[in-house]
Amino acid sequence: MSYSDSRLYVALDLPSVSEAENLVKVLGDSVSSYKIGLQLLPIGGVEFGQRLKAQGKQVFYDFKLHDIGATVEKATRSIAGLGADLLTVHARPDVMQSAVIGRGESSLKLLGVTVLTSLDQAALGAIGYHDDAMTLVMRRVEQSVEAGMDGVVSSPLEAAAIRAVVPDDFLIVTPGVRMPGGEAGDQKRIATPGDALKSGASHLVVGRPISAAKDPRQAALNILDNMTS
Numbered sequence: 001m002s003y004s005d006s007r008l009y010v011a012l013d014l015p016s017v018s019e020a021e022n023l024v025k026v027l028g029d030s031v032s033s034y035k036i037g038l039q040l041l042p043i044g045g046v047e048f049g050q051r052l053k054a055q056g057k058q059v060f061y062d063f064k065l066h067d068i069g070a071t072v073e074k075a076t077r078s079i080a081g082l083g084a085d086l087l088t089v090h091a092r093p094d095v096m097q098s099a100v101i102g103r104g105e106s107s108l109k110l111l112g113v114t115v116l117t118s119l120d121q122a123a124l125g126a127i128g129y130h131d132d133a134m135t136l137v138m139r140r141v142e143q144s145v146e147a148g149m150d151g152v153v154s155s156p157l158e159a160a161a162i163r164a165v166v167p168d169d170f171l172i173v174t175p176g177v178r179m180p181g182g183e184a185g186d187q188k189r190i191a192t193p194g195d196a197l198k199s200g201a202s203h204l205v206v207g208r209p210i211s212a213a214k215d216p217r218q219a220a221l222n223i224l225d226n227m228t229s
């Protein structure tokens with residue numbers, strides 16, 4: 001029997017493809033969706049993602065693209081050609097419009113990274129943003145919808161406010177997911193899997209609570225259980 005739920009993306013934030021391969025093997029049929037990010041992408045993560053696709057898994061390349069329009073368009077076209085399911089770009093209107101053109105008719109879904117959860121008010125002010133984080137998030141959500149993006153990445157604590165203003169099929173992908181009593185690590189704005197989904201998240205990204213667990217498969221099963229509680 002398969003327990004997997006494609007809404008759960010496990011972040012393969014590991015130092016090598018062989019460690020990521022081991023984790024995927026241990027998780028077996030409990031997990032069907034994986035996120036490959038900046039740590040693994042430059043060292044074989046793209047090819048590994050293609051192998052996961054060949055096994056029938058969903059693959060999310062977390063490139064967080066941010067460059068001039070022409071470059072974002074061409075990069076998105078290259079990534080769309082890999083057959084990936086999800087790709088992140090920063091939620092700036094010009095970047096998103098270019099990504100939408102680059103994606104073309106492919107099935108690649110595009111997510112806008114609104115405001116990195118590592119940026120607090122002081123950090124935003126230092127960059128020159130004078131709006132508070134929530135105002136900035138909501139403006140970028142609106143711009144994501146306008147640009148024709150498929151969804152955004154957000155903190156689970158922003159999901160309800162976003163869900164209230166976006167189309168029903170708009171994706172809201174939330175990291176910062178922790179089990180009750182679990183270690184938060186460096187995540188500041190967290191919610192349980194079930195609460196994140198109830199707040200309007202369509203997909204969850206979970207890394208260390210699974211990858212650093214003594215029994216990663218059991219940790220994934222506990223999260224899957226909490227998602228439906």
Ligand code: C5P
Nearest residue numbers: 011037116117175176205206207208209
């Ligand atoms: O280990 P943990 O569950 O905190 O991993 C969360 C994953 O989501 C990491 O890959 C991290 O890079 C990513 N992420 C995040 N916060 C964001 C965007 C992405 O934690 N705002």
